[in-house]
Every structure is written in structure tokens, then in C-alpha cells.
Amino acid sequence: MVWKKQMALCLILLVPSACRKPSELPPQPGWIEDAVLYEINTRQFTPEGTFSAIAGHLPRLKRLGVDLLWFMPVHPIGRQQRKGTLGSPYSVRDYRAVNPDYGTAEEFAELVARAHQAGMRVIIDWVANHTAWDHDWMSRCPHFYSRDSTGAVTAPVADWFDVADLNYETAVVSDSMIETMKWWVREMDIDGFRCDVAEMVPMSFWRHATRELSRIKPLFFLAEGEAPELHDNGFHMTYASRMHHLFNRIGAGTAQADDILSLLDEEREAYPAGALRMRFTSNHDENFWKGPAIERLGVEGAKAFAVLTFTLPGHALIYNGQEIGLEKRLPFFEKDSIEWRESEFEPLYQRCIQLYKRHPALRRGRLVPLTGAPLLAFIMERGRDRVIALFNLTPGRVQTQIKLEGVSGHFIEAFRATRLSVDDSELHFELPPWAYRIYISEATVRALGRDSDA
Numbered sequence: 001m002v003w004k005k006q007m008a009l010c011l012i013l014l015v016p017s018a019c020r021k022p023s024e025l026p027p028q029p030g031w032i033e034d035a036v037l038y039e040i041n042t043r044q045f046t047p048e049g050t051f052s053a054i055a056g057h058l059p060r061l062k063r064l065g066v067d068l069l070w071f072m073p074v075h076p077i078g079r080q081q082r083k084g085t086l087g088s089p090y091s092v093r094d095y096r097a098v099n100p101d102y103g104t105a106e107e108f109a110e111l112v113a114r115a116h117q118a119g120m121r122v123i124i125d126w127v128a129n130h131t132a133w134d135h136d137w138m139s140r141c142p143h144f145y146s147r148d149s150t151g152a153v154t155a156p157v158a159d160w161f162d163v164a165d166l167n168y169e170t171a172v173v174s175d176s177m178i179e180t181m182k183w184w185v186r187e188m189d190i191d192g193f194r195c196d197v198a199e200m201v202p203m204s205f206w207r208h209a210t211r212e213l214s215r216i217k218p219l220f221f222l223a224e225g226e227a228p229e230l231h232d233n234g235f236h237m238t239y240a241s242r243m244h245h246l247f248n249r250i251g252a253g254t255a256q257a258d259d260i261l262s263l264l265d266e267e268r269e270a271y272p273a274g275a276l277r278m279r280f281t282s283n284h285d286e287n288f289w290k291g292p293a294i295e296r297l298g299v300e301g302a303k304a305f306a307v308l309t310f311t312l313p314g315h316a317l318i319y320n321g322q323e324i325g326l327e328k329r330l331p332f333f334e335k336d337s338i339e340w341r342e343s344e345f346e347p348l349y350q351r352c353i354q355l356y357k358r359h360p361a362l363r364r365g366r367l368v369p370l371t372g373a374p375l376l377a378f379i380m381e382r383g384r385d386r387v388i389a390l391f392n393l394t395p396g397r398v399q400t401q402i403k404l405e406g407v408s409g410h411f412i413e414a415f416r417a418t419r420l421s422v423d424d425s426e427l428h429f430e431l432p433p434w435a436y437r438i439y440i441s442e443a444t445v446r447a448l449g450r451d452s453d454a
Contacts, residue, residue: 026214026218026219026221028220029121029191032068032236033363035121036065036066036316036357037068037317039072042074042102043072043102044337045337046337051074051098052103052111054111055111064346064349065349065354067120068120069115069123070317071124071125073126074108076094076098077091077099078093078163079132085333089125089332090125090127092127092131092135093132093135094135095131095177095180095183105187105188108188121191123190123191123194124184124190125196126194126195126196127196128209129165130155130160130164130166131164141172143167143170144166144173146164146165146167156197156200178213182216185213191220192219192221193221193222198223198224198225198230199223199225206230206234220237223239226239226240231271231272231274237276237278238277238278240280242263243277243279244281246263247297247305248297250393251297251301253395257393260312276315277314279310280316280317281297281322288329288330288332292329293305293322293326294325295329299325300434300435301434303345304392305393306345307352307391308436310353310355310362311362323343325344355387359440360382361380361385363382367380368380368381371402371403374392374398375390375392376389376392377391384447385441386407387438388411388422388437388438389436390402390429391435394434395433398430399429401426404422404427408422409422410422410442410443411441411442412440415436
């Protein structure tokens with residue numbers, strides 16, 4: 001749903017707790033371990049806005065390095081009380097069909113099959129909290145919906161006047177919803193779900209749904225939400241929304257880079273072991289309501305924060321078009337397609353993905369902060385693999401000394417191929433505005449059997 005939905009959610013405070021219980025997750029698919037997520041807005045992805053047109057981009061996405069495709073809702077869109085000309089994809093009229101503007105069910109199944117053949121996985125957006133007003137449940141199952149004191153069906157939030165709220169106090173709603181989700185796994189062979197406004201749906205539903213669906217095959221569940229309890233109720237990954245908003249504040253000069261480390265400390269205390277966090281600088285909501293990353297962070301800032309999403313603990317998301325430096329807002333209710341072109345952002349993202357996949361320290365490593373204000377400086381380490389990361393997240397040039405205790409050896413800067421010799425000493429660094437330096441151990445490169453620019 002759109003950005004305004006955030007105003008309807010309670011603020012989730014990540015309160016440290018020493019007594020959190022281990023998470024009880026469905027089996028985590030092995031392929032998610034090093035996955036890079038890529039969100040596809042079917043309507044805006046190509047001028048045609050079809051599944052068949054997207055299929056032509058699969059080889060390019062494979063070369064980019066992404067391996068998990070998340071499709072925004074592909075269902076028919078409600079006509080009653082529709083917003084704009086084309087309506088919101090999150091106003092679902094039929095859970096077991098595809099939007100005819102996008103193509104046929106057979107064409108979507110073929111797209112999924114082709115993605116699988118290319119070694120990529122596919123998840124779809126699932127809107128469990130509400131339906132369009134002209135969903136057939138409204139006439140067949142009116143008891144499925146929430147009502148006000150006068151008996152009228154209600155919207156979940158006043159501004160969401162194009163959708164009707166489902167009432168999960170009626171048990172059959174849960175059963176019906178799970179059956180429709182099973183249909184997509186069995187008939188379309190999808191690999192999981194991104195679940196819209198997950199915190200607005202009862203946790204008991206998600207716990208039951210994820211368990212039932214995972215009986216079919218190992219599936220991946222991404223929650224649009226940040227509450228730690230989502231991980232105790234079936235979800236493998238949650239949005240790192242607070243981190244995203246912190247990125248924006250740093251870009252605007254109202255927060256400091258050190259705040260990132262403080263927030264990471266809060267996350268470590270609040271989330272159960274094994275909880276995956278999605279790092280991002282944009283998505284469909286943020287792009288439309290707040291502006292593309294370039295608008296919010298500037299061109300060089302957008303690059304720096306993109307590299308940071310692949311460097312901090314977690315999994316990175318790319319919203320379609322970011323890999324070409326998307327400069328416009330993609331509307332929710334009208335057609336305005338991405339204009340694909342060559343861009344300096346594409347090799348940047350490709351390099352980030354290469355580093356992420358080749359270095360265990362970036363995927364499952366431990367973050368060790370380094371002192372070097374006003375730089376954001378840290379080491380990611382796992383076993384013999386060490387990556388030194390330095391970021392100047394300010395509009396001014398920075399000079400600083402950084403103490404690298406317990407670190408020695410020769411390192412290669414991943415984007416510029418310059419070399420750095422470290423001998424358990426204090427080093428001087430000077431970085432231009434919005435610059436970043438990612439140093440990879442030469443010893444690790446040799447151990448991994450990679451060439452010198454790995």
C-alpha cells in the first residue's frame with residue numbers, strides 16, 4: 001500500500017530485551033541465504049506493462065546479479081471507488097486471477113518458469129488485510145468484512161477508500177485466504193510472498209498461514225513491517241524501515257552517521273537469532289510518496305547509501321529502475337513507464353552484488369565498529385574473511401585517523417583497485433563528500449580462489 005498507510009500503524013519501538021525466545025520460523029529456504037531482492041512494478045516496468053515484456057529483461061537482471069524477483073500485486077484491480085484512472089494494485093478484485101492489463105495466467109506462469117530456468121526465484125505481493133469493494137466476497141461472503149456501528153462495511157483507514165477491511169475474527173476468512181495463497185504456490189509455482197501491511201493482520205493468521213503453506217514446499221516470507229514479533233509468527237525477513245528513514249535524515253543533514261551503529265545495536269537486542277532484515281534506499285511506496293533515492297539523497301548520496309545497503313548486516317533490495325539511477329516518481333494509479341538506458345549506477349549495483357555474494361563477511365558477518373568520526377567506519381568479519389568499510393555520509397570533505405587494532409595485512413579497494421597496507425596501526429584517510437571505500441583482504445581473495453579484483 002501507499003506511504004500514507006504508515007500513519008495508520010502504531011509506532012513500533014525496538015525495546016531491548018534480554019529474555020527473547022528463539023524464533024520459531026518455517027524452514028528457511030537455503031537459497032535465501034545470499035539472495036538480493038529486486039522489486040518489479042509490472043505496470044511501469046516496460047511501455048507494454050506486461051508479463052511478456054518483463055520476460056525480455058530476465059537476462060539483464062541475471063547479469064546484474066539479482067536472484068529474487070518480487071512482483072507487486074498481479075491481480076485484477078477493483079473498479080468500484082477506484083483511485084485514479086487505473087487504480088491501486090493493492091485493491092484486489094480477484095485473488096485467483098491476474099490483471100488482464102498485464103497478460104494471462106498462462107503468461108505469468110511462463111514468466112515464473114523462465115525466471116526459475118535462469119536461477120532466479122519469484123515471490124508475489126499478497127494483500128491479506130483488505131479487498132476491493134467489488135471482490136466477489138462482498139456479495140458471496142458479506143460476513144467476511146469489518147463493519148461500523150451502523151452495519152456498513154468499513155475501509156481499514158479513511159484514506160484507503162478504494163478497499164474494504166477484512167474481519168479476521170471470522171475464522172473462515174483465514175481459511176479462505178490460505179486456500180487462495182495455496183493456489184498460487186501449486187498452480188504458479190511461486191517461491192513465497194511479500195505480505196502487505198503485515199502488522200495490520202492478526203499474528204495468529206500469519207503463524208497458521210506460513211506453517212500451512214510451507215507444507216507444500218519451502219517458501220520465503222517477507223513482511224511489510226518491522227515488529228520483531230513478526231519473526232516469531234512465520235516471517236523470515238522484515239523491513240528495516242527505521243534504518244531507511246535514518247538514511248533519509250542523514251542525507252538531509254538532520255542525523256549523523258554514528259546513529260546507524262546505534263540503531264544496529266538496538267536491532268541486535270530486539271530481533272531473534274536468524275531474523276533477516278531488508279535494507280533499502282527505495283521501494284514503490286518511498287519512490288512515489290517521498291521521491292526516488294536520487295531526489296532524497298542526491299546522485300552521489302544515492303550511490304553511497306546503495307553501497308551501504310550491501311555492506312551492513314542484512315539483505316539488500318533494489319527497486320526497479322534504481323540500477324539506472326531512476327529520477328522520477330512512478331505513480332500508483334496511472335501509467336508512466338521506466339525509461340531504460342545505460343547508466344553509471346548499473347555497474348555500481350553489479351559490483352555491489354558481486355562483493356555481497358563472494359564475501360561471507362558481508363552476508364553473515366559480525367560488524368565491528370571503528371572510531372573515526374565523522375566517518376562511518378566498521379569491519380565486517382566472518383572467519384578469515386574481513387571487509388573494511390568507510391563512508392563519508394556528509395556533503396563535505398573529511399580527514400580523519402582510524403585505529404585498526406588487531407588488523408594487519410594488505411587490502412584492495414573494491415571499486416578503485418587501490419591498495420592499503422595495515423599493520424595494527426592508525427591510518428589517515430581523506431574522503432570527498434559522499435565517498436566510500438570498501439577494502440577487501442588480499443589473503444581472503446586468494447583463499448576464496450578469486451582474482452585480484454574480486
